[in-house]
Amino acid sequence: MTQENITLNKINEHKSVLRQEGAEHELVADFISENKLAKHAIQVHKFGGSSLATGKCIKRVVEIIRKNCQLNDIIVVSANGKNTDSLFAIYSLVEQSITAQATQTSDELTQAITDLAEKQAQLITEVLNANNTKQLLQLLSKDIAQLTSWLAGDIVQHHNDILAFGEVWSARLLSAILNEQVCPSNNIDARDFLVIDNEQNCAVDTAISAVQLRQRRQFGKLAVITGYISKDARGNSCTLGRNGSDYSATIIAALVAAGNVTLWTDVDGIYSADPRVVPNARKLHRLPNGIAKELGRLGNPVLHAKTLLPLINPQSEHHTHLHVASSFDPDVIGTEIGKFGQIAKQELSVTYLNDLLLAQSVSFIGETGAKAHAEFSPICMDDEKGFMVITQTQQKALSQWLASHDVEVSFKPVAIIATVGHRVAERGDIKARFKRSLKTAKPLNIVGSDNRHSVIAILPEACSIELLNTVHHEMTKDARHIGLVVVGMGNIGQRFLELLPAQLNKVYALENLHLVGLLSSKKALINNDGIDVNQATSLFVQDAQTYDTEQLISWLSHHPYDDLIVVDITPSEDFSLLYEQIFALGIHVIGANKWAASSSTEHYNNLVNTADSHNSLWLGNTTVGAGLPINYAIDDLRQSGDSISELSGIFSGTLSWLFETFDGSSKFSELLLNALAQGITEPDPREDLSGRDVQRKLLILARKAGFELALEDIDCQNLVPEALQSLSTSEFLARVDELDDYFATALTEANSKGACIRYVARFKYNETTGISAKVSLEVLPQSDAFANLTPCDNIFQINSLWYKDNPLIIRGPGAGRDVTAGGLHSDLVNICQQLAHKKNQVKIKGMN
Ligand SMILES: NC(=O)C1=CN([C@@H]2O[C@H](COP(=O)(O)OP(=O)(O)OC[C@H]3O[C@@H](n4cnc5c(N)ncnc54)[C@H](O)[C@@H]3O)[C@@H](O)[C@H]2O)C=CC1
Ligand SMILES: N[C@@H](CC=O)C(=O)O
Numbered sequence: 001m002t003q004e005n006i007t008l009n010k011i012n013e014h015k016s017v018l019r020q021e022g023a024e025h026e027l028v029a030d031f032i033s034e035n036k037l038a039k040h041a042i043q044v045h046k047f048g049g050s051s052l053a054t055g056k057c058i059k060r061v062v063e064i065i066r067k068n069c070q071l072n073d074i075i076v077v078s079a080n081g082k083n084t085d086s087l088f089a090i091y092s093l094v095e096q097s098i099t100a101q102a103t104q105t106s107d108e109l110t111q112a113i114t115d116l117a118e119k120q121a122q123l124i125t126e127v128l129n130a131n132n133t134k135q136l137l138q139l140l141s142k143d144i145a146q147l148t149s150w151l152a153g154d155i156v157q158h159h160n161d162i163l164a165f166g167e168v169w170s171a172r173l174l175s176a177i178l179n180e181q182v183c184p185s186n187n188i189d190a191r192d193f194l195v196i197d198n199e200q201n202c203a204v205d206t207a208i209s210a211v212q213l214r215q216r217r218q219f220g221k222l223a224v225i226t227g228y229i230s231k232d233a234r235g236n237s238c239t240l241g242r243n244g245s246d247y248s249a250t251i252i253a254a255l256v257a258a259g260n261v262t263l264w265t266d267v268d269g270i271y272s273a274d275p276r277v278v279p280n281a282r283k284l285h286r287l288p289n290g291i292a293k294e295l296g297r298l299g300n301p302v303l304h305a306k307t308l309l310p311l312i313n314p315q316s317e318h319h320t321h322l323h324v325a326s327s328f329d330p331d332v333i334g335t336e337i338g339k340f341g342q343i344a345k346q347e348l349s350v351t352y353l354n355d356l357l358l359a360q361s362v363s364f365i366g367e368t369g370a371k372a373h374a375e376f377s378p379i380c381m382d383d384e385k386g387f388m389v390i391t392q393t394q395q396k397a398l399s400q401w402l403a404s405h406d407v408e409v410s411f412k413p414v415a416i417i418a419t420v421g422h423r424v425a426e427r428g429d430i431k432a433r434f435k436r437s438l439k440t441a442k443p444l445n446i447v448g449s450d451n452r453h454s455v456i457a458i459l460p461e462a463c464s465i466e467l468l469n470t471v472h473h474e475m476t477k478d479a480r481h482i483g484l485v486v487v488g489m490g491n492i493g494q495r496f497l498e499l500l501p502a503q504l505n506k507v508y509a510l511e512n513l514h515l516v517g518l519l520s521s522k523k524a525l526i527n528n529d530g531i532d533v534n535q536a537t538s539l540f541v542q543d544a545q546t547y548d549t550e551q552l553i554s555w556l557s558h559h560p561y562d563d564l565i566v567v568d569i570t571p572s573e574d575f576s577l578l579y580e581q582i583f584a585l586g587i588h589v590i591g592a593n594k595w596a597a598s599s600s601t602e603h604y605n606n607l608v609n610t611a612d613s614h615n616s617l618w619l620g621n622t623t624v625g626a627g628l629p630i631n632y633a634i635d636d637l638r639q640s641g642d643s644i645s646e647l648s649g650i651f652s653g654t655l656s657w658l659f660e661t662f663d664g665s666s667k668f669s670e671l672l673l674n675a676l677a678q679g680i681t682e683p684d685p686r687e688d689l690s691g692r693d694v695q696r697k698l699l700i701l702a703r704k705a706g707f708e709l710a711l712e713d714i715d716c717q718n719l720v721p722e723a724l725q726s727l728s729t730s731e732f733l734a735r736v737d738e739l740d741d742y743f744a745t746a747l748t749e750a751n752s753k754g755a756c757i758r759y760v761a762r763f764k765y766n767e768t769t770g771i772s773a774k775v776s777l778e779v780l781p782q783s784d785a786f787a788n789l790t791p792c793d794n795i796f797q798i799n800s801l802w803y804k805d806n807p808l809i810i811r812g813p814g815a816g817r818d819v820t821a822g823g824l825h826s827d828l829v830n831i832c833q834q835l836a837h838k839k840n841q842v843k844i845k846g847m848n
Pocket of ligand 1 (some may be wrong): 491521574622675750814
């Protein structure tokens with residue numbers, strides 16, 4: 001369970017109350033003095049240019065910050081919209097005019113500067129109040145004057161200073177709006193602390209940068225820091241190159257040992273292939289660091305290998321996780337990159353790169369090959385066959401390097417397509433599948449990458465969309481990870497868990513199912529990497545933590561699986577009241593718990609509609625008849641066009657066992673305690689004896705059969721004497737012998753007529769008289785079909801259009817650990833089979 005975050009939202013809620021009392025400062029001071037904030041690791045949030053492009057976007061970002069950040073967190077920003085491109089264009093115009101030896105500033109240049117300044121001024125005016133607008137416009141106009149003066153002087157010297165304006169304006173603006181609307185914030189120019197000691201590879205001087213950053217941050221404030229820019233040891237402005245702001249965010253996260261970095265961008269995560277061209281690409285909710293790095297190296301459009309570098313430090317105990325999320329859809333769960341266990345390691349993805357070169361030379365073999373590899377870090381290489389694949393920009397340098405060794409090289413244009421996943425280069429099955437999927441493409445070669453996380457095919461032609469889709473389909477068609485959460489680990493729950501390991505081994509439909517949550521009423525064990533099913537109970541005893549509903553819903557809202565199934569094996573009304581929220585999250589429910597399916601008509605209809613509209617499946621076959629397929633039979637009749645008119649029978653395993661066994665030789669109370677010990681009664685056996693359990697079951701079946709009725713529409717005979725009705729369960733069990741006289745008399749009277757007593761459920765629908773329904777103790781002739789059951793058996797009799805004179809009968813054990821746990825497993829397999837048929841569909845904005 002995640003720790004509760006004191007988000008700015010929360011602080012603001014308190015603030016609005018305190019503001020009225022004039023005590024706002026005390027509140028912020030309280031949060032700080034209690035040091036609650038210090039309990040939570042710092043989070044870094046980075047917003048890209050598109051997320052900050054317009055006033056509307058900036059307001060959305062402010063809401064994301066309000067909801068997700070705490071004081072002392074760090075925000076890193078790119079330039080608003082395309083401001084960096086505009087600054088580049090302005091710089092180029094000046095460069096061109098220098099080359100052309102123009103003596104006057106061109107109109108084009110003046111216009112470009114004016115456009116840029118106006119655009120930024122408009123943004124400021126749109127989002128800030130009058131006071132702050134005035135202040136920021138003054139600063140902007142000073143900057144424009146500075147920019148103009150640099151452009152008129154030595155532009156090469158000021159190249160990076162010029163480009164830096166984009167981020168400086170963006171950080172200043174966001175910090176101002178946060179100060180105005182959310183919380184105290186300070187805006188920091190990264191050039192005040194971030195020192196790059198090698199501009200070529202952007203290596204960071206970590207020691208100095210960390211100290212200077214600490215000095216610049218102000219405790220109790222949200223820091224808004226410029227991305228993309230830094231300085232060198234002499235204090236000159238530097239940039240961090242392509243996607244530099246992402247890199248800034250991870251550098252800063254490493255400097256402050258942040259818990260998480262979130263890259264808020266315009267896509268909602270990393271997919272198993274580029275979703276713009278592969279419509280069936282699936283979102284990868286969790287990516288191990290090494291795989292993410294390999295994807296970045298091999299052309300993933302969102303991830304860049306450099307971004308991950310500061311976060312991957314095998315020597316460090318600290319692991320900062322990286323998240324990719326969309327600022328346009330902040331509630332959609334994105335991708336988390338970090339250290340994960342087996343489940344996340346099973347994911348496969350497919351990526352490609354065009355416009356590459358295959359370089360062949362004898363010097364790529366053996367020792368010189370190793371040197372060439374160290375020098376050029378090729379996309380892939382075979383040092384036995386003597387080739388490497390490089391980018392076109394590396395061609396010149398490689399030719400020069402080889403010339404210095406006096407060796408010939410041949411270059412050939414190629415492309416690559418690769419399947420990426422944890423150590424796939426060592427997996428024969430995956431390599432064989434990849435090879436099969438490529439057969440029409442006639443690859444020149446297939447090699448494993450050095451880090452073993454990809455298998456790369458070298459293609460003689462550009463990788464087509466068709467090929468990409470074919471290979472992706474072949475590599476990911478079986479991929480679907482389903483999380484299983486078991487709620488209720490009592491009598492039935494324990495048995496369900498005992499059966500689980502063997503089920504997972506033998507049932508194909510459960511192949512990608514992982515036990516990830518175990519809950520009792522007070523404690524929860526959640527492990528996104530999976531809980532060992534062979535040790536589920538002992539791990540629960542050892543590691544479960546106390547939890548509350550808010551934490552549970554928060555975890556359910558962010559679970560990282562394609563599908564999640566919650567199996568409710570509790571008798572709890574409270575838990576059943578969470579179903580609506582659970583369905584609204586698209587989560588599936590299997591219930592042995594009868595509360596939800598027998599709740600009020602309005603509530604029940606809401607549940608059905610919510611589940612329906614969110615594609616959540618809801619199965620509850622065990623709510624009636626334990627493992628007997630009564631719900632399925634009724635569903636089948638209805639769906640096939642039959643109409644049911646009567647439902648009757650013995651619906652309680654407990655009452656069946658009691659009345660079939662009770663012959664006067666033992667006391668009724670002794671038999672009841674025996675049934676309790678066998679695990680066939682409800683946790684409180686009065687639920688059975690009161691007829692309430694049978695009443696619920698009749699309601700559930702009648703609803704399945706298509707009728708609208710409520711519990712109150714079913715007459716119910718309560719067999720618990722009034723004096724015992726409101727006691728606690730233990731008090732009732734202590735006085736259970738008070739039942740004996742009543743049942744002894746009822747039995748003697750029935751026997752005197754050659755009859756017996758049975759608790760029977762009867763539902764009837766007639767077009768003219770409508771619905772009649774009751775559950776009660778009946779005196780039946782010994783020859784009655786309901787009178788001769790194996791103790792504990794249920795019998796269900798269905799009359800319908802097709803089964804009019806000779807009813808359909810289902811009979812068998814209707815309660816007990818094995819049959820109920822077995823019935824739950826049957827529902828589980830059923831849902832997994834349905835999910836396997838569900839199409840892997842992704843919604844891409846503007847495409848479908
Ligand atoms: N005994 C049987 O043959 C059958 C039982 N059922 C149903 O199975 C369910 C479980 O029955 P038993 O295992 O006998 O009950 P139990 O009392 O032995 O176990 C219930 C478990 O649920 C947990 N729990 C209670 N409230 C909770 C909450 N709000 N959140 C999370 N966990 C909670 C408890 O901690 C306990 O571990 C009941 O709804 C019962 O009606 C259904 C068909 C047959
Ligand atoms: N207590 C119930 C259990 C199944 O729902 C019964 O006895 O039938």
